[in-house]
Every structure is written in structure tokens, then in C-alpha cells.
Amino acid sequence: MSLLNDLINLNLSETTEKIIAEYIWIGGSGMDLRSKARTLPGPVTDPAKLPKWNYDGSSTDQAPGDDSEVILYPQAIFKDPFRRGNNILVMCDAYTPGGDPIPTNKRYNAAKIFSHPHVVSEEPWYGIEQEYTLLQKDSRWPLGWPLGGFPGPQGPYYCGVGADKSFGRDIVDAHYKACLYAGVNISGINGEVMPGQWEFQVGPAVGISAGDELWIARYILERITEIAGVVLSFDPKPIPGDWNGAGAHTNYSTKSMRADGGIHVIKKAIEKLGLRHKDHIAAYGEGNERRLTGRHETANINTFVWGVANRGASIRVGRDTEKAAKGYFEDRRPASNMDPYVVTSMIAETTILWKP
Amino acid sequence: MSLLSDLINLNLSDATEKIIAEYIWIGGSGMDLRSKARVCFITLPKLVTDPTKLPKWNYDGSSTDQAPGDDSEVILYPQAVFKDPFRRGNNILVMCDAYTPAGDPIPTNKRFNAAKIFSHPDVVAEEPWYGIEQEYTLLQKDVHWPVGWPIGGFPGPQGPYYCGVGADKSFGRDIVDSHYKACLYAGINISGINGEVMPGQWEFQVGPSVGISAGDQLWVARYILERITEIAGVVLSFDPKPIPGDWNGAGAHTNYSTKSMRNDGGIHVIKKAIEKLGLRHKGHIAAYGEGNERRLTGRHETADINTFSWGVANRGASIRVGRDTEKAGKGYFEDRRPASNMDPYVVTSMIAETTILWKP
Numbered sequence: 001m002s003l004l005n006d007l008i009n010l011n012l013s014e015t016t017e018k019i020i021a022e023y024i025w026i027g028g029s030g031m032d033l034r035s036k037a038r039t040l041p042g043p044v045t046d047p048a049k050l051p052k053w054n055y056d057g058s059s060t061d062q063a064p065g066d067d068s069e070v071i072l073y074p075q076a077i078f079k080d081p082f083r084r085g086n087n088i089l090v091m092c093d094a095y096t097p098g099g100d101p102i103p104t105n106k107r108y109n110a111a112k113i114f115s116h117p118h119v120v121s122e123e124p125w126y127g128i129e130q131e132y133t134l135l136q137k138d139s140r141w142p143l144g145w146p147l148g149g150f151p152g153p154q155g156p157y158y159c160g161v162g163a164d165k166s167f168g169r170d171i172v173d174a175h176y177k178a179c180l181y182a183g184v185n186i187s188g189i190n191g192e193v194m195p196g197q198w199e200f201q202v203g204p205a206v207g208i209s210a211g212d213e214l215w216i217a218r219y220i221l222e223r224i225t226e227i228a229g230v231v232l233s234f235d236p237k238p239i240p241g242d243w244n245g246a247g248a249h250t251n252y253s254t255k256s257m258r259a260d261g262g263i264h265v266i267k268k269a270i271e272k273l274g275l276r277h278k279d280h281i282a283a284y285g286e287g288n289e290r291r292l293t294g295r296h297e298t299a300n301i302n303t304f305v306w307g308v309a310n311r312g313a314s315i316r317v318g319r320d321t322e323k324a325a326k327g328y329f330e331d332r333r334p335a336s337n338m339d340p341y342v343v344t345s346m347i348a349e350t351t352i353l354w355k356p
Numbered sequence: 357m358s359l360l361s362d363l364i365n366l367n368l369s370d371a372t373e374k375i376i377a378e379y380i381w382i383g384g385s386g387m388d389l390r391s392k393a394r395v396c397f398i399t400l401p402k403l404v405t406d407p408t409k410l411p412k413w414n415y416d417g418s419s420t421d422q423a424p425g426d427d428s429e430v431i432l433y434p435q436a437v438f439k440d441p442f443r444r445g446n447n448i449l450v451m452c453d454a455y456t457p458a459g460d461p462i463p464t465n466k467r468f469n470a471a472k473i474f475s476h477p478d479v480v481a482e483e484p485w486y487g488i489e490q491e492y493t494l495l496q497k498d499v500h501w502p503v504g505w506p507i508g509g510f511p512g513p514q515g516p517y518y519c520g521v522g523a524d525k526s527f528g529r530d531i532v533d534s535h536y537k538a539c540l541y542a543g544i545n546i547s548g549i550n551g552e553v554m555p556g557q558w559e560f561q562v563g564p565s566v567g568i569s570a571g572d573q574l575w576v577a578r579y580i581l582e583r584i585t586e587i588a589g590v591v592l593s594f595d596p597k598p599i600p601g602d603w604n605g606a607g608a609h610t611n612y613s614t615k616s617m618r619n620d621g622g623i624h625v626i627k628k629a630i631e632k633l634g635l636r637h638k639g640h641i642a643a644y645g646e647g648n649e650r651r652l653t654g655r656h657e658t659a660d661i662n663t664f665s666w667g668v669a670n671r672g673a674s675i676r677v678g679r680d681t682e683k684a685g686k687g688y689f690e691d692r693r694p695a696s697n698m699d700p701y702v703v704t705s706m707i708a709e710t711t712i713l714w715k716p
Contacts, residue, residue: 036550
């Protein structure tokens with residue numbers, strides 16, 4: 001259908017100044033991404049210059065039918081890898097007409113935490129490792145798995161190559177380039193331990209931008225799987241049994257941790273996280289108890305433990321950091337379906353602001 | 357078939373002064389679009405934008421239910437020109453309306469009357485703006501079942517699909533996205549798109565357009581959409597309730613404002629206008645699209661067809677006034693009654709006529 005492609009790929013910059021802006025938001029479940037597009041008179045690079053918009057919250061479980069308008073505030077702009085040209089993707093959050101964040105708007109609180117002067121001066125960096133599973137569209141069985149059966153046990157698939165070991169690479173590679181094009185700080189990709197499962201990493205991103213960038217990366221991924229006719233799953237344990245789950249390990253550092261002697265700041269931070277383990281776990285994603293079993297490179301959900309190079313721990317400190325006595329650490333507890341606004345701001349709040 | 361694509365995409369500007377003009381008109385049912393093409397000789401400037409420079413033409417009205425076989429010529433008057441997104445170059449699409457050889461509008465020509473209303477001095481002075489939200493459903497070609505729906509079955513209930521993303525929530529985006537760019541290329545004032553509540557259903561918006569151009573632009577946008585679904589091998593439906601039961605229907609909500617409504621204090625003009633619309637509810641409903649009674653049930657974000665109601669931010673009302681308008685004390689309102697298969701010439705001119713010219 002090359003005629004359709006010709007139209008989709010029309011470069012409008014030759015005929016008009018107008019651009020298309022795709023406004024993106026998070027729906028009522030906290031994980032469902034929604035978007036719609038509007039025409040703007042010319043190119044825009046500053047989100048503050050974009051008009052607020054609204055949507056039908058009664059169709060996304062976020063407002064009643066007789067008072068259905070929910071307002072979208074543009075927060076971050078990225079280049080649109082699908083429409084290209086001067087067209088843009090706009091990450092938004094949602095408010096009542098009165099100007100209050102609606103209950104599912106987790107960005108608002110995170111932005112408050114990230115603008116606290118103590119947090120600002122610590123310049124928190126995040127690197128999020130987003131794992132996900134690709135599923136065949138009608139059966140919802142992982143990509144590459146035989147229908148009604150299972151592939152050979154885990155072993156050959158992690159970073160694997162070959163038609164019998166790697167399933168869905170075209171999606172992953174298209175996503176990688178699309179994110180780079182969009183201006184998302186995507187730092188890498190790899191095939192995961194479970195066949196049909198993959199990972200990409202976003203970061204290092206500072207403060208609130210970690211959440212914005214991860215959500216846009218998720219949106220771009222879901223658009224790409226839509227094109228590919230494959231279903232995207234962020235379930236933390238898509239297949240029960242001897243198959244790895246999917247997490248969103250969150251790597252973290254502050255200015256103090258990155259400076260000489262930072263290892264002590266790191267240890268203190270980990271202690272505080274240990275004292276608030278239950279609270280963090282409650283906010284780290286639905287269904288995480290199916291994943292954090294103590295097996296398959298996880299720590300048991302009820303246990304808080306940290307260690308150097310230990311993938312069975314809740315928190316892992318890399319050998320590099322230990323050797324240099326400064327650096328960052330990895331919180332391995334968050335599930336793949338976590339909300340990065342919640343997780344990143346909570347880690348900052350606990351380690352920088354909270355006093356035990 | 358790259359040779360075929362090469363030929364379709366030939367850029368003729370280097371080879372000839374001639375351009376191709378696709379004349380578009382509405383057939384005998386009032387909803388069937390028809391078109392045929394002719395060559396025009398054009399000298400500088402190459403791009404034709406003025407419809408009066410184009411020749412009148414004619415077609416076989418006996419093949420479209422618009423004339424008898426023994427007196428079949430129907431005359432096409434060019435009314436609006438757009439760039440052709442399919443042939444590109446200097447080629448054009450021409451929206452026309454239909455007349456007898458003697459110069460009278462044929463019965464199905466709704467544009468003629470609308471143009472009269474829109475040229476009335478009182479209406480001209482009020483500069484009526486329209487934003488039309490055209491909903492439509494995409495159907496799989498041979499079974500006429502919505503795209504993405506399993507044959508012989510149903511998808512999961514409504515909820516995930518409105519503005520949804522993902523292979524299990526969004527069906528047919530390539531059609532929608534190519535339509536968006538094609539319309540912008542053509543010069544149509546398309547202001548946005550979104551996935552709708554029922555899976556396989558979509559919406560695009562055209563506007564704000566002034567007076568008669570709202571109808572011209574919407575019809576050409578519909579034409580471009582039908583050409584694109586033709587390419588994609590998918591059937592386009594403007595039925596207002598394609599699937600009975602707990603599935604949303606398809607409408608063509610028409611947003612409207614006049615100069616007085618857009619000025620300070622306009623909210624009072626708006627309320628008066630809504631009152632007048634309420635007094636003529638039955639007359640409007642009769643002209644708002646065939647089969648609308650299957651859609652306007654009072655459920656699925658509609659108001660019951662026999663009830664006239666209005667409210668701020670209320671999607672269950674006949675007329676909805678946005679919060680922005682309420683807050684600013686001026687703006688526009690949304691008539692949510694028209695069905696997806698309404699004729700925009702009829703609806704836009706009727707709203708103008710009732711609110712500006714009609715005295716209760």
C-alpha cells in the first residue's frame with residue numbers, strides 16, 4: 001500500500017507552516033496511555049507556549065458524564081518520529097477545570113518534590129531499565145512461543161541472536177531509533193532472559209524529566225507495537241513458573257553520591273530506604289508480589305537486602321561504585337508497570353527529605 | 357508493484373503545462389460522493405485556486421438517480437478548489453454542486469439554499485464559524501464488520517479504546533494519520549483527530565470555517581477519507597449507529613459561534629440562540645441525518661431524540677457549552693444532535709438561519 005505510505009509520509013513543511021501536535025496523557029487505570037492530535041499554526045519548542053487542551057474524562061474513567069471535561073497541561077515536548085517534519089509529541093498531565101490535579105495525576109506531586117530546594121541542590125539522576133514482554137495479538141501468548149506450548153528453558157535468550165533465540169527485534173530496534181529521533185535520552189537496549197521479553201534504558205535524566213521521558217518512551221513503544229500488530233505487556237510476571245518477571249530497575253544518584261566519599265551517602269540512603277521498605281513496595285507496581293519471589297534474580301518482597309553486584313538483592317551497588325567509593329545504586333524492586341513519577345520522586349523524598 | 361507506484365507518482369510539472377482536475381459532487385442519495393477527472397490547460401500562475409476560472413462540466417445524472425435517462429445531463433458548477441493529495445503537483449480537487457441545464461439547482465443540491473442563507477446580510481454580518489467533529493466507522497471489506505473486531509464475535513467492552521494506543525486498542529490508525537496529512541496538504545482546515553469510544557471508530561474535526569466553506573471543506577474531507585479507505589481496502593461507514601447495543605454511535609457534533617457570541621457578553625447571545633434552537637428542535641432533528649433515532653437514545657453520551665436539553669460540560673445534553681465559554685462569558689456552543697451522515701450544508705445553514713434570521 002505504497003500510496004498510503006506516500007500520504008503518511010507527506011512532508012507538509014513544503015506546503016504549510018502548520019504542525020500537528022499529539023497530546024499524550026495517562027488514563028484512569030494509571031497505566032493506560034491516551035492521545036489525540038490537534039493542528040497548530042506553527043512550530044513550537046517550549047511547552048509553556050502550547051495551549052492547554054481538554055478531553056472527555058468520562059471515557060477514561062476520570063470524570064462523570066455530566067461534568068466530563070478534564071484539562072490537559074502540556075509539560076514536555078518531543079519530536080514526533082511517526083509524523084516527523086516539525087510535528088511533535090506533547091507529554092501532559094491532567095487537571096480539573098478548577099485547576100486541581102485529578103487523583104490519577106501523579107506528576108503533580110512528583111514535580112513538587114523535585115522543586116524542593118534540598119532536592120534541587122542534590123540534582124537527582126535516574127536511569128530506568130524498562131522491561132516489557134511482547135505478546136502475539138490474538139492468543140496473548142509471548143512472541144516466538146509455540147501456541148499451546150512452551151519454548152526451551154531460559155538460558156539462550158538473554159542478549160541472544162538468531163531466529164530461535166530472539167523474537168521481535170524489529171520492534172525493539174525501531175523503538176530505539178524512534179526514541180533517539182524524538183529526543184528521548186534512551187541509553188540502551190537488550191534482549192532479556194525470558195524469550196519475547198526485552199529491555200530499554202532511559203537516562204541519566206534529572207528529576208521530573210525521568211518520568212516524562214519514560215512515559216513518552218512507553219508511548220512510542222505502544223505505537224510501534226500497534227504498527228507491528230503485536231500486543232505490549234508491562235505485566236510484572238506475565239508467565240507464572242520458571243520464567244523471569246519484568247521489572248523497572250531504577251538507578252539513582254545525587255550530587256553528594258557522585259562526589260568523592262559518596263559511598264557513605266549511598267549507604268545512608270540505602271538505610272533510609274530499608275526503613276520505608278513497605279511503603280515503597282506499596283507504590284512500586286501492582287502485582288509485584290507475583291514477581292518478587294526471591295527467585296529469578298529478585299529479592300523476596302517482604303525482605304529488604306542490599307549488596308554489591310548482587311542481583312538477588314533489593315538494592316544493588318555496582319562494583320565500579322564500590323571501587324571508586326562514589327557513584328550510584330540500583331533499586332531493583334520496582335515492577336515493569338510502576339509509575340516513574342511516583343517511584344523517582346519517592347526515592348528522592350525518602351533519601352533526601354525524609355527524616356526517620 | 358513499484359512500476360505502478362512510479363507511474364501514479366509521476367511528477368507531470370516537468371513534462372506538461374496541463375493539470376488534472378477531479379470534479380467532485382454529491383449523488384442522488386445525498387450521501388454518495390461521485391467524481392471524475394478532466395485535464396485543464398493552465399498558464400502561469402500554475403496553481404488554480406479560484407473556482408470561477410474553472411469550466412462548468414456535466415455528468416450522467418441517470419446513473420446517480422438524479423435525472424431521467426432521456427434527459428440525463430446534470431451540470432456541475434465548480435465551487436471550491438483544493439490541492440489534490442493523491443496526484444500532487446499542480447493537480448486539484450474541485451468541489452461542485454449540481455444544476456439542470458436551465459440553471460436551476462437539482463433537488464438534491466443542498467448547497468444552493470445554504471449559500472443563499474449565508475449570503476443574507478444579517479448572516480454575513482454575524483460571520484458564523486463552524487467546527488464540525490466528523491465521526492466515522494471503519495469496516496472490514498467483505499464482512500462489513502468493524503476493523504479490529506473478531507469475525508463472528510465482539511471485542512472487549514468500551515473503555516480502553518477512546519484515544520487508545522496499542523495493537524489491541526487502536527484499529528486503523530494508518531488511515532486516520534494519512535487522512536490528516538492529506539487534508540492539511542489539500543488546504544482543508546482540519547484541526548485534529550482522535551480515536552473514538554467504540555473500537556474501529558474515529559473522529560476528525562474541520563474548522564473553524566466561515567459560512568458555506570464549512571460544508572465545502574467537510575465534503576472534500578469526506579471524499580479524501582473515502583479515497584484513502586479505498587486504497588486501504590477498508591469500507592467507510594457514516595452510519596449513526598453501526599452496531600446496535602452497548603456500543604457508541606457516530607455523530608457530527610457541530611460547534612458554532614457568531615461575532616456577537618465571540619464578543620464580550622456573548623454568553624447572553626449564546627443562551628438566546630440555544631432557546632431558539634430549542635423551539636425548533638423537531639425541525640432540526642428532521643434535518644440532522646437519517647437513522648438518528650437509533651443513535652440519540654439518551655445513553656452513550658447522547659440526549660434522547662425527543663428531548664431538548666443543554667448544559668455546561670454535559671455530554672448527555674443536546675447542546676453543550678464548554679467551561680471555557682462559561683468562564684469567559686463568551687465563545688461558542690456545541691450542537692451534539694447531528695448524526696455522522698448529516699449534510700453539513702443543511703446543518704450549518706439551518707443553525708445560522710434559526711439563530712440569526714428566524715423569529716419565534
